Amino acid sequence: MTNVVEELTLNEDQAEEPEIRFGRSYLMADIGSSTTTVALFDIVEGQYRLLSRSAAMTTAGPPWFDVSNGLQQAIHQISDATGRVLLNDQGGLIRPRRSNGNGVDEFGVVVSAGAPxxxxxxxxxxxxxxxxxxxxxxxxxxxxxxxxxxxxxxxxxxxxxxxxxxxxxxxxxxxxxxxxxxxxxxxxxxxxxxxxxxxxxxxxxxxxxxxxxxxxxxxxxxxxxxxxxxxxxxxxxxxxxxxxxxxxxxxxxxxxxxSVGQLPGMDGLQEWSGFNLKSTAHAFTGMGEYYSALHRARVICLDAGCNQITLASVEPEMVDLTIRTDLGMGQPVMNLLELDDYSEINAWSGIELSNSEIQDFIINKAIQPHTVALNEAELSLEYGILCQAVRKTFQDAATNWNWPERRLLSGFRLILLRGSMLASAARPRMALLAMLDALQPSGVFEVKADPSNILPSMGLLAPDEPEKVIQVLNGGVLENWGWVIAPLGRVNQGNKILEVGIESDGMENLRIIVRFGRLEVFPLPADRPSTVTLKPVSGIDIGYGRGKAGKIKIRGASIGLVIDARGRPLPKSTKEKSRRDLVQQWLHDIGA
Incomplete structure (x- = not known):
């Protein structure tokens, strides 16, 4: 990815996209340990766009023992949605595209289903x-x-x-x-x-x-x-x-x-593919390189999957990557049973739970990772588990990457999120809070989610077709959750820590006094840019230096402008009920 990253650095808002009248269509698959995702990319009004996307259960294990079964199911869903026949009667891929519009020109696959x-x-x-x-x-x-x-x-x-x-x-x-x-x-x-x-x-x-x-x-x-x-x-x-x-x-x-090459049915899929096989984690990190070059700044990539958690810190000249196969929201979640203290997880539940109740929940989640939370308490507990797994991933990674002793995540421009409980969450604000609590980042940064699960596919395609990747990304396939302002430093609880001004055409200017300990969300107009002025009090750093002001131009997003003035590290009570009350207050404040 590194050798083509400069070709991908067109500004997303300003790049003039050349119209393509004739081109090749692409069917890209991501075979995960639990879910197989397929996406079809083709030309729409002269530009490459995501035409359709589908998902099916991965079928590497019993009773199928053939990853192509799940892939074929997902491809049939795309055919039903688009009317384009992609598979022949024998289940093979129709290549190249026929004159009647059936078939596809290129196929590629990224994989994370292989055993470590x-x-x-x-x-x-x-x-x-x-x-x-x-x-x-x-x-x-x-x-x-x-x-x-x-x-x-x-x-x-x-x-x-x-x-x-x-x-x-x-x-x-x-x-x-x-x-x-x-x-x-x-x-x-x-x-x-x-x-x-x-x-x-x-x-x-x-x-x-x-x-x-x-x-x-x-x-x-x-x-x-x-x-x-x-x-x-x-x-x-x-x-x-x-x-x-x-x-x-x-x-x-x-x-x-x-490992990947030995998955049942994988040899046939490699015969379909015109691209070299790549792991999902490395393809995803490759797109982090693209965004890092685009913004000329550090980018954080986080993928909380079923059988592994991937965390990357990507700068234009350096990539730090950790892949934790012992953590995840599927079978590896069993490793959290080794914890001596479950209070951090219990704090999310909203109700008092014994250690054995939390352990039983973890075991059931490992056995049946596809199960859906039945009530608010179960959903909150799932995010408490996710928060703990991501926190451990980050703390260990920060040590191994030789970050400063305080292990503070700062000095970056963007966080990219993947994984069903993060990027595809039914309650994005709860997912955002879990991410903020796990990583405890500071500064001024944007958060983008990948609900369609296409960033790894773009990472596979980018070295050969960088312009097409730019067009697909510019088509709005990522969900922009918004911007986060997280001051670093402390004042007395309730005292002023930051003054925020928001200016937007056609709207009354806002002036907001942010007080230490608060977590606030401000919606922004989606159809126009806004200018946000940030003035921290003396001794507080928002990424520009202690006490130094800054200004950013941002657009409206699905969540908006989040101001996290809770402090770093986050406050922690020694009493479990106080911890639960505090997390419930944060969930209320962020609108989850």
């Missing part, structure tokens, strides 16, 4: 090369199943048994600075060789060696006859330097081949 790669990390020091290896795993769909290092107290037989029991898909072997002498790593190679030699040929893991380049010959001599080995750049060529991207790219490719 099982990776055993092996190296020297936990705080050096092992730490770098774990940073690699955070950027791909993978889970660490065990770790061997020099401080490991297990004897060789125990390590061999651990290797056999963990059944890794990949062994990520790291350690040693380039040119160093690492006898300990040589001993580790011998342990791995014993374990791999005891495995059946079909079960042997792939080796990725991303350590001291001087040891490549030794690695190949010890392990080369036992299994496949890939050599890539040392993740820690020097003690104070990391080189992670080559290993991330290699592991991402192995995920697509060894």
């Amino acid at each position: 790669l099982r990776v055993l990390v092996a190296g020297l020091l936990e705080e050096v090369s092992i730490s770098s290896a774990r940073h690699v795993l955070e950027s791909v769909c993978a889970e660490e199943v065990d770790c061997f290092h020099v401080a490991d107290q297990r004897e060789r037989p125990a390590q061999v048994m651990a290797l056999l029991k963990s059944e890794p898909d990949v062994i990520l072997l790291v350690g040693g600075t380039d040119g160093g002498a690492d006898k300990q790593l040589v001993k580790l190679l011998e342990t791995l060789a014993i374990g791999i030699n005891l495995m059946d040929d079909a079960d042997r893991p792939t080796i990725i060696f991303a350590g001291n380049v001087e040891l490549r010959e030794n690695v190949n001599k010890t392990l080369g006859k036992l299994t496949d080995i890939y050599f890539t750049d040392n993740v820690r060529p020097h003690i104070d330097q990391q080189s992670l991207d080559p290993t991330i790219a290699l592991l991402s490719e192995l995920y697509l081949v060894n």
Whole structure:
């Protein structure tokens, strides 16, 4: 995506879109762990637009064991909606488009349904090369199943048994600075060789060696006859330097081949596709790169899916990405049972619940992720769980990304949201509050949601067809929730923290005094721009520096202008009832 991002930086409001009279149609699919989404893009009045979108249950598991079944169901829905026949009698895709309008010219697919790669990390020091290896795993769909290092107290037989029991898909072997002498790593190679030699040929893991380049010959001599080995750049060529991207790219490719490519029915879909397969998380992050280049600012991407949570911080020259396969609103939500304290989740429920009641709810959600909340308390509890999962994702990511100790999310321009409980929420204001409470961002920023679930498809299409992606995005496929003003700093409760002025043609000018501790929403006219002037009191920072004023021009949105003056970090009571009352007050204030 990076090599084409400059081609995508036309201003969304000012770009003059060239009219296209003849062009190709695109059918793009996103196969998630629970839902398969399909979108049809074609020319409408000379511009590329989203023509139709549908969704069906993903059918990778029983009783279907064929992802193409769910995809075909979704495609039939598009045919019913548009009158365009897309599949032949055998269920195959009609390509290219016929003269009668049936069929489609191009097909592409992004996938997050594949099981995460099982990776055993092996190296020297936990705080050096092992730490770098774990940073690699955070950027791909993978889970660490065990770790061997020099401080490991297990004897060789125990390590061999651990290797056999963990059944890794990949062994990520790291350690040693380039040119160093690492006898300990040589001993580790011998342990791995014993374990791999005891495995059946079909079960042997792939080796990725991303350590001291001087040891490549030794690695190949010890392990080369036992299994496949890939050599890539040392993740820690020097003690104070990391080189992670080559290993991330290699592991991402192995995920697509060894996990996604092995999904039942996936081989046939790849034959349909004219695009290289890409994971949903990386395609979504690619669109974050587009918006970062467009605004010349940092963009935050958040996707709270069924089986994973993706969080990315994207700047024009840097991307930090974390993919949490141990968190999500489906089966991985079971990992929240490990919490010692459920008070943060209970605060959202509105009623007093015991830990066992919350645990039972989490278990039922993991078993039946498609179930719909039956009442207000269940809906609020779901958002409490979502808030906790996203908060943990962010806190761990901020640590791994070496953000400042206070882990404050600031200095960005836009948040992009995906996931049924965020972008497709029946109560967007509740979803917005959950996001604000989980990330606790500060500054002045815009929030856009992807209710049609098309941003990953656009990320797949963008490298080949950047102009068409711009036209689709300009067609209004994203929902603009509005702008958030979140001052950083504190004054006494109830005191003035910010003065806001709102000017819009045809409307009386507004002057608003915002007091510390308040959460307020102001609707904006949808048909005209508004100028918002922000004047914080001394010592308060809204993104321009302490006490410095700023001015932004914004358009109306579905929620409007949200002023979050609750403070950072958010206030927290030690009494559970007070916490519940506080969250219920915030839900009321935001209009949820």
